[in-house]
Amino acid sequence: MTEVPPGVEFHTFTVLGRCARTGRLGIGTATRSLAVGARVTHARAGLGVVAIMAIADARLGHMALKLLDLGYKAPSVIEELVKGDPYAEYRQLGVIDADGFAAARTGKMNRDWAGHRVGDDFIVLGNYLTGAHLLDAMEKAFTADPTEDLEERLMQTVEAGRDAGGQHGGQQSAALLVVDDRPFAYVDLRVDVHAEPIAELRRVFDAYRPAIPYYNLRQVDARVPPLPDWLRDRGR
Numbered sequence: 001m002t003e004v005p006p007g008v009e010f011h012t013f014t015v016l017g018r019c020a021r022t023g024r025l026g027i028g029t030a031t032r033s034l035a036v037g038a039r040v041t042h043a044r045a046g047l048g049v050v051a052i053m054a055i056a057d058a059r060l061g062h063m064a065l066k067l068l069d070l071g072y073k074a075p076s077v078i079e080e081l082v083k084g085d086p087y088a089e090y091r092q093l094g095v096i097d098a099d100g101f102a103a104a105r106t107g108k109m110n111r112d113w114a115g116h117r118v119g120d121d122f123i124v125l126g127n128y129l130t131g132a133h134l135l136d137a138m139e140k141a142f143t144a145d146p147t148e149d150l151e152e153r154l155m156q157t158v159e160a161g162r163d164a165g166g167q168h169g170g171q172q173s174a175a176l177l178v179v180d181d182r183p184f185a186y187v188d189l190r191v192d193v194h195a196e197p198i199a200e201l202r203r204v205f206d207a208y209r210p211a212i213p214y215y216n217l218r219q220v221d222a223r224v225p226p227l228p229d230w231l232r233d234r235g236r
Contacts, residue, residue, distance in 0.1 A: 011111075011171075012053045013126030014040065015138055015157040016096050019150040020121055024186060025049040025096060026178035028154035030162065030171045030198050037175030037190035045179040048074065048097040054110050054127045055090040068097055075103040092116070094123040119143070124157070130165035137164035151178045151187050151212075155205055162198045174201040184219060187212060210236050 011032035042050040042061030047068040074095040089107035104116035116125035124138040141160035174197040178187040191197040
């Protein structure tokens with residue numbers, strides 16, 4: 001692969017996943033760049049989840065969701081994105097649709113090591129990584145326990161990528177996005193800049209996880225009590 005100047009989302013590793021049991025779709029990611037969740041992660045309930053990496057163009061994420069809404073399956077979405085993008089070889093793309101079809105593409109201009117792996121209900125991919133072994137570790141983490149909640153599996157997979165060596169230069173930002181059957185995100189957490197963004201994302205996620213049902217309920221029922229009272233009533 002050809003060396004090019006670092007772009008917005010070079011040095012990134014990502015997991016996309018689907019839970020066949022619940023229908024949830026999600027993505028976890030980390031990168032050397034700032035605010036990775038603002039550009040790489042895209043998802044919509046009932047449609048799919050999308051990663052746009054390596055010189056990321058967030059417009060492609062929105063386009064991918066529009067194509068899914070028109071009935072395109074993941075492989076066709078990738079084809080259409082590449083067809084209309086003059087910088088396709090600078091991108092790294094991943095898509096899982098709501099029916100479980102998955103596809104990914106690593107452009108030739110991504111920095112070594114770069115690649116992707118597509119499995120049943122998951123994609124792991126990255127660029128400017130320390131090696132292919134990183135995807136091995138991520139795949140092992142994601143597939144370890146299919147009964148675990150998708151958001152936890154995604155979090156563990158990003159941690160596995162870090163522990164396997166991550167990308168050259170380390171990470172500065174991380175994000176976790178999960179959707180279910182509602183028109184708003186089930187989980188949407190970001191660490192935009194931090195010396196240890198994955199550890200910080202884990203801290204935020206562990207604090208937020210007991211409150212996930214609360215915040216999803218509060219959006220549709222304004223009568224729910226304050227969070228401390230709600231947690232206390234449930235023995236938490």
